[in-house]
Amino acid sequence: MLTYKNRLRALVLPEYGRNIQNMVDHCLTIDDRDERTRCARSIVDAMSILLPPGGTDHAAYRRKLWDQLAIMSGFELDVDLPFELLARETLAGAPAPVSHGTHRITRRRYGALIEQAVAIAAEMPEGEERTVLSIRLADHMKKTLMATQPEGVDDIRVFSDLYDISEGRIHLDPADVRLHDFRIIAPPTRKKRKK
Numbered sequence: 438m439l440t441y442k443n444r445l446r447a448l449v450l451p452e453y454g455r456n457i458q459n460m461v462d463h464c465l466t467i468d469d470r471d472e473r474t475r476c477a478r479s480i481v482d483a484m485s486i487l488l489p490p491g492g493t494d495h496a497a498y499r500r501k502l503w504d505q506l507a508i509m510s511g512f513e514l515d516v517d518l519p520f521e522l523l524a525r526e527t528l529a530g531a532p533a534p535v536s537h538g539t540h541r542i543t544r545r546r547y548g549a550l551i552e553q554a555v556a557i558a559a560e561m562p563e564g565e566e567r568t569v570l571s572i573r574l575a576d577h578m579k580k581t582l583m584a585t586q587p588e589g590v591d592d593i594r595v596f597s598d599l600y601d602i603s604e605g606r607i608h609l610d611p612a613d614v615r616l617h618d619f620r621i622i623a624p625p626t627r628k629k630r631k632k
Contacts, residue, residue, distance in 0.1 A: 449508060450505055452488065453487055454487070457483060457484060457487070457509070458509060460476075460479075461480060461510050461514075463476070464476040464480060464510070464514065465510055465513060470515070470517070473514075473515070473516050477506060477514060477516045481502045481503060481506055484502050485502055503520070503522065503523075504523040507522045507523050543602060544598055544601070546581065546582060546585050547578055547581055547582075547598070548581070551574065551581070551602075555574055555599065555602045555603050556603070559603040559604070559606035571599070571607050571609060572609065572616070574599065575596065575599050575614070575616055576616050576617050578599060579595045579616050579619065580619050582594070582595065582598075583619050592611050592614075592615065593611050595616060596614075
């Protein structure tokens with residue numbers, strides 16, 4: 438009679454499949470240590486065929502395979518190894534939390550990169566280069582704003598946001614500077630034409 442997968446024991450490392458797990462389970466039942474070691478080496482060779490190495494560090498790759506064999510055996514495999522096996526305690530704890538940036542975005546619609554670019558422009562000395570960069574940033578801010586809010590985008594609002602983001606260090610006068618007029622182009626329809 439056919440045994441369904443949901444009736445079988447869950448795989449420890451599913452990337453190697455049920456057959457490798459069955460080989461590991463069989464290796465645990467072998468009484469002779471030399472025979473068990475030969476069996477473990479053949480399992481590692483089969484694992485290397487299933488997932489070939491991606492880099493040039495072959496020794497680290499072989500160590501990874503032996504560590505994964507230990508994990509699949511539940512750390513119960515007693516064989517002669519060329520190096521120390523991975524300890525069970527290394528996998529027992531939770532991983533360290535990932536630290537996220539502490540920078541708070543004041544205008545989320547523009548994003549963090551625009552705020553960083555505005556900060557760089559604000560630190561620049563007064564001159565033509567800073568003015569050109571500020572106008573380009575304002576153009577990009579207007580384009581981004583039009584993508585999120587198509588109606589009601591004017592230059593004065595963008596200049597005000599630029600002034601706020603730069604903490605008053607960049608001031609563009611609407612009488613002197615005119616931003617590019619962007620048009621919203623409707624996305625193409627995906628309807629097929631009749632022939």
